[in-house]
Amino acid sequence: MIKNWQSEAFVLWTKPYGEADKLVVLFTRRKGKVAAVARGARKAKSKLAGIVDMFVTGDYLLYQGKSLAIIRQAALLAEYSRLRESFEHYSHGVYLCELVNQVLEEACPAEALYDLMLMAFKALNRADSDPVLITRGFELLLLKELGYSPYLKGCLACGATAPPFIFSPAAGGLLCCRCSAGNKGTKGIALSQGSIALMKRILDRGLAGIGSLKAPAKVQDELNRLLWESITCNTGISGLKSKALLNYTWRG
Numbered sequence: 001m002i003k004n005w006q007s008e009a010f011v012l013w014t015k016p017y018g019e020a021d022k023l024v025v026l027f028t029r030r031k032g033k034v035a036a037v038a039r040g041a042r043k044a045k046s047k048l049a050g051i052v053d054m055f056v057t058g059d060y061l062l063y064q065g066k067s068l069a070i071i072r073q074a075a076l077l078a079e080y081s082r083l084r085e086s087f088e089h090y091s092h093g094v095y096l097c098e099l100v101n102q103v104l105e106e107a108c109p110a111e112a113l114y115d116l117m118l119m120a121f122k123a124l125n126r127a128d129s130d131p132v133l134i135t136r137g138f139e140l141l142l143l144k145e146l147g148y149s150p151y152l153k154g155c156l157a158c159g160a161t162a163p164p165f166i167f168s169p170a171a172g173g174l175l176c177c178r179c180s181a182g183n184k185g186t187k188g189i190a191l192s193q194g195s196i197a198l199m200k201r202i203l204d205r206g207l208a209g210i211g212s213l214k215a216p217a218k219v220q221d222e223l224n225r226l227l228w229e230s231i232t233c234n235t236g237i238s239g240l241k242s243k244a245l246l247n248y249t250w251r252g
Contacts, residue, residue, distance in 0.1 A: 006062070010057050010097075023068075024041075025101055027114060033104040055083045092132075099243075102237045102240065116206075134210060140199055142231070143231065153174075166190055167188060168188045
């Protein structure tokens with residue numbers, strides 16, 4: 001078994017460990033989520049200082065121990081400074097990191113998701129970016145990567161293509177008024193054509209499809225509820241502290 005390995009990675013989460021170390025959760029391109037110890041990283045003169053903090057990507061040389069990896073060397077590849085300078089951008093960055101940390105299983109490669117996160121952080125780091133739309137786009141594309149891409153071509157039950165529709169997180173797509181009324185146990189979210197069009201654009205073009213778009217408040221409200229309920233319904237994730245902070249910041 002090869003004990004030493006190297007990979008590009010995001011820092012998803014950190015906390016103090018022992019007297020001078022840090023416990024770090026890395027999202028590595030090569031092996032997915034990995035818990036690692038950064039020895040001496042909290043010392044002022046540590047070579048690892050700043051490279052094992054959130055909102056950076058680095059190139060890490062790791063030694064795989066029995067339960068935790070050990071970061072032996074690291075080189076900074078990119079720092080997303082705007083996420084530290086703007087509280088709004090910071091709250092979105094923390095949310096994306098916590099969400100990915102909860103979704104990923106340890107040591108399961110997820111290169112497509114890694115690339116999606118890289119694109120999201122580059123977008124959040126731009127001065128002209130809309131962090132709300134970038135986060136909604138990330139959530140939608142995350143669902144797609146997990147195999148839960150919403151069905152938006154028409155009613156899931158009867159195939160009707162004429163609006164209005166509701167969106168059922170449990171069913172994973174649109175339902176027309178007749179079919180939703182016939183399924184009284186189905187909980188749905190009223191959805192405007194603007195929300196449907198924006199989701200189709202993002203699913204077709206990725207985060208690049210957002211560009212400098214600005215969405216009306218109604219669309220933002222609909223997508224915020226729809227995507228979060230879809231994530232919790234399909235993954236079982238709930239109670240993220242960063243989600244509560246995000247909603248407070250957005251409403252604030």
